[in-house]
Amino acid sequence: MKKLGAFLGFLIILLTVGILIFTIYHSPQYKGEIAISGLSEETTAYFDEYGIPHIYAANETDAYRVFGYLHAQDRLFQLEMMRRVGTGTLAEFLGPDLLEIDQFFRTLGIPEHALSSTEVWNTQPDSPWKAATEAYIAGVNEFIQEGNLPVEYTLIGEKPREFTINDIHAITGYMSFTFAMALKTDPLVTQLSRKLGPEYLEALSIQTLPEHHFIPNFYPDTIENESLISLLEKLPVPLLEGSNGWVISGSKTKSGKVIFANDTHIGFSSPSVWYEAHLEYPGFSFYGNHLAGIPFGLVGHSKHHSVGLTMFENDDQDFFEVELNPNNPNEYRFGEEFLPFTFRKEKIAVKGQEPVDFEIKETIHGPVMNPVVPEIQALTSNPVSSWWVYTQEPTKALEAMYKINHAKNMEDVAEAAALIHAPGLNIMYGDSLGNIAWWAAAKLPIRSEKVYSKIFANGSDPETMPQGWYPFSENPMSINPPTGFVASANNQPDTLRNGVFFPGYYYPGERWKRIADAINSKNDWTLEALKAVQLEVINSDHPQIAKIMLQQLPDFDIGDKESVKAKLENWDGNHELNSIAPTVYYKWLYHTLRLAMEDELGKDTFENYLGTFMMIRSNLPFVRNLENPWWDNIDTPEKETASEIFAESLKITLEELEAQLGKNVNSWYWEKVVVAEHPHPLGSKKPLDKLFNVRTSPIPANDESINKLAFKLNSEGIYHVTSGPAMRILLDFMDVERSLSVLPTGQSGNRFSKHYKDQASLYAKGKYRYQLMNKEDILEESKDPLVFKPR
Template identity: 25%
Template sequence: MAVVFKWLMRLAATCVVLVVLGVCMVYYLASRSLPDYDKTLEVPYLTAEVEIVRDNANVPHIFGQSDQDVFYALGYAHAQDRLWQMTMLRRTAQGRLSEVFGTATVEIDTLMRRLDLYTRAVASVDAQDARTMQMLRAYATGVNARLDEINTSALGRGAPEMFLFNAPVSAWRPADSLAIIKLMGLQLAAHLDEEVLRARMSLALSDPKRLADILPDAPGGGVAALPEYAQIVPGVTRFAENTMLPQHPLSPFKRRIFAGASNAWAAAPSRSASGGTLLANDPHLEFTAPAIWYLARLELESGGVIGATIPGMPLVLSGRSEALGWGITSAYMDDQDVHIEQLNPDNPEEYRTPDGFKRFETRGSIITIKDEAPITITLRWTDNGPVLPGTHYNLGSITPPGHVASLGWTVLSRNDTSMSAAMQLMQAISVREAIRVAEGFLAPAMNLMLVDRSEIGMKMIGAMPRRDAGHQSQGRLPSPGWIAANRWQGRLPYASNPEFIAPNGGIIGNTNNKVVDRPFPNHVSFDWGDTQRIQRWQRLMQAREVHTRDSFIEAQLDTVSFTARALLPLIGAELWFTGEAAPEGTPLRQRQRALTLLAGWSGEMNEHMPEPLIYAAWLQRLQQRMIQDELGPLAAEMTHVEPLFIERAFRDIDGASVWCDVIQSAPVETCADMARLALDDALIMIEETWGPALETLRWGDAHQATHDHAVLGEAPLLRYFVNIRQSTNGGDNTLQRGLTKGTGPDPFHNTHGAAYRGVYDFADPDSSVFITSTGQSGHLLSRHYDDLAQLWRRGEYIPMSLDEGLARAASVGVTVLRPRR
């Protein structure tokens, strides 16, 4: 027995030693790719010495003798910190994820190939101006210099993920940067999904009037009545089951609710306490670890520029120079149209046009799949755009037999000069010059918020399709592609894009709200991204005669829900303080306790309070009860509460209260009945998940920000190291927006919001501040992987200074790049 025990101990000790050695080996290999920020390196194709000074937040401040060298160094810095992220963005745009991840990403690659974004990016290289091409080449050369350093110095393949996945990295090209702009456009696109959903709703609802309830127009002007979808496209008599978009974390295909948002506002000197202009911007995108944003400062020949970049693109997308500040929000311009194309019954390789049948433009495309045989797909294009599969955005459910669906979209331009326009923006010195140079920006459409030292302005940038006044659906529904009036007729002039310069009130803002009320076809859009946050923003801006940097920060971080304040009195009108006192432990007593808490609540979506959780659960269950019987399977598409729908029903606008009656039941239910039943549902869900003690609930326990690694975020054990989870304030409709997941076992997880915040003060530019939601590094072993995360969660910022002395004084390292002899 003693001998057995001795050998067991030896075996156990051997296993422990092997595990320790294995961990040490893994750590050694992973740590080899940790960047060294304090070094001198000789690199090819550089014209003069460049310094990359890293401040204590790891923000690179880049100093060189020419713009070309500065952009070279930016490419090098991006590749130092975010190589894995950059290569995944490029592979996504190319439709080449399956080479690394196998069958799990085939659907993503297939859809990306059909959209043909990367081919369009390659074609757009020739459309750039000479300076932009010079900077794109310099940036790509800088990225490749880092790749060369990794290969020659055995720097752990550049990122820990490279050891886990066989992802060979090819040289960076200018087209790769152009492709990432187009990929950004895909992530912000919402109108394709909106058109298809509207068509499906039209087919599902027995009363066409109810479509205006569930998919309401933003307030401010009416819309002429439209025909039902079945009248526009005969032959569609039913809708199919929901088909989900690709669910892989790397998928760029987002549901319409996650198609981008943002806040931006500006104050003129007359509305600023300091006498200088102010600008605040916080673009909203899906949370990831690392965040999509990367902070950087570039010392260009025209002066310093500092702000938020996206690795892979040599652009400061939101930031400031000495003379100009700029920010961006999603414009929600209707730049997508779905066309239903009729196939030739005698030749399915042809489709119908206004001039007869015409052959599809076709091309084969081979998708290489890890550990599987490659597959070949045939890409088809019509005059209106690429043909998409019926499984994409449920297109098959609204496409009659003998037809296919194609997509018209401004992002698909082969002559996309958006990169050149954005490059020129960084050199602009005034609001009016910035608006002028932004004319070449085609897609994605955005609102460009601008301030110089004396003036403020906002311009919607992006190509606005020219539609015929006789368009059958006005772009709101898929329409027959063979009817000339339904086809695009070029682009409206840039002057047609909404523009606001130096308003009398001295303040401009946008929360993705409706910005103009113009008749079709100059309407910009029928679908806008916000009807709620704008109400709170207006109140905050009007509450002060003058504003400061700090008041703009307070507005960015504001967590009071106008929606809660507006809807709770409405849905609880017949429930507040009514009925006899109920015994402890009964559902009625729990309901009374919840109503008492909500009655004294200010609407602040504070992470430490129970009321936001009760409110959110109540509204979610209320909408589900109201729509389930009318919409059936389509109810699953409505994952988030539509406040205007709830209001229309409870105010019985145009008979909308019929949504509260359950069709299948004999009694006629009222909206008060629905509200009571939904509250009971919500309280049961809360008790099952968080316990019965309502007073001890914390909204932050449910509303955790999920900064998850796109590939390793679901891996056992590793997910605890790569994911960043935080209790957060805010909600779907607060200025500090924390858009909830909406589905699954954690429907209130915060998955989409302001991963970048910046506030720029031109009375004292060096007091400007910014922050991102994770950290500068994408390396999980770096202390800069998540060092900004807690600052972001607490609503804190770091300085946004162009003072070289401050950057050097707080330096954590200086990288000197020298031309190779």
């Protein structure tokens, strides 16, 4: 027995040592020395309390080379996933389950566009952004060749290939694709138009309604200083969803200096989407938030300017349906003639099996999407092509981002913003001189009067073709407006300078209205006061919807109806975790919409509708319209009314909640039905979810509050938060070297790093930490630097 005990003890020690060695081998290095090739002089990286690198270099290329190495050290597997999506090579890496996603993105044209952008890049003359990008790529590859690879590669039995400029262009293409709102929405709107007609469409907010809130423009004379939705759910990288951004002039702040705020709304993921890094070399100091594989910060600040973004949500993708030649299926009608389809043949590598040959058919408008978008395939047998702004010209995103990071003044940022053709971005700006600005950065197409941008156009009519571009000077913008602030929250900008009301997939503007009302309420704003605004979880539309439904209820007796009515009648739209009203409201809203719409749409299409911007924008006018044709159930001879639907859906809601949470209404707390988890690409497989996914305490999930923590309505009554602020930034130019931020999980994507999820609790509890730029402050937190020496 003693020998057995000694043997077991030895095994435990051996296992412990093995785990320790394995952990150390796969962990990032935060101190000591590393020799890397291509470095001209010694470069030092200091890591602060939360693992953010502060890189001090003698020159620009050394700084970006070291940054590339460190970015790969912390986020290589995330970078791998991003480039695999953008290049259409997920199946090669993860297996046949991802083949349909590769086929979709190849058909859409992102990999092909990346190759053409790379060809243009390689023929361009030398430039600072080319040199910095190539140094970054060299740093990433140095880590791939010499560093300790993250454990994910071991688990799936793969090794990373070399990182290239084509990968960066592919990642940029995926970023431009963002959240696929056109592909989610336009087939549905076309279906509604063809199947149900204008009366049903008028009950929904297809276009922006007058009651929605617009972003005001201020143009100065000069500038002074399965289904596709279920398919996308398989993506191992998050989708961009929306964002808030606002900049307040010194006339409305206690410090008299500009205050800047930004929180980008992106799908929850582990690791966090943004990677923070502070780079310094002579003449340059910038603290940036970077996407995996991108050398320049999309969001960030120097000591004299700050730049952020939200999604513009402009409509930059149209669909053209063409008529086939009845005598030749390889031709389609275009005007008075028939044109031949063109074909692209691709071979998709698939892990564990033979490559798959895949053919992509194209018209004059773009790739035919029927084979890869089930909603289009079910809607029509005619070919439907995608015309997408992003694929119309090579990307200049790297040049634009470099120039924004290195801007000396507001004019530099405006010139850089004009280089962005897609995706549409709201560029938010503030500086130490007191300037504030917002530009809607995108190339906006001039559409034919025959094109209704959310319904398939007649692609056989040449007059439906795009007719050119509006100049950037006509784009929505506001520069040093007399209101003293600029703000965007994915809502509709007012008309362009030329009077055009540009279409898009804009949100109704409740977030913008709450932000604007808050800013206008006082003139002594501080960062501390703005925390409450950024963390607010109130939506004023929801109580209005609840009260309308309550007012129309007939008398009926079920459950504790009176207690429920009292909770909803007194609800101010707050989603705090101890609230009860949201628990009832969202389930009631779901069943109301289901009973009203599922008979016309069918179950699958109704579920797709719940995932569109249109649902969010339509809820209030939909419920308010008591003559809405959707209330009638087309499967019964009787004509149902809104009152009947409200009553029936509430009965179902109360019965289900009693079964789920018990009969005591006062115990139906919102926190009991909210789940907050940040999924890892490998976390969909058990037991890897326990290792990689980051689950936090409940957070105040909500629909369209400023602190938007989104989920999808469902019958289950458990709400999984799928997206939210991917960071929260607050900056006062009075003390630019100690701005505030927080990430949803942590800085590192390496599971064995202590910074993998060390911000998760801060984020869930609405707390912040510093973004340091003062070297003395940094050295207080980082006694032992990581020194890079030339090899």
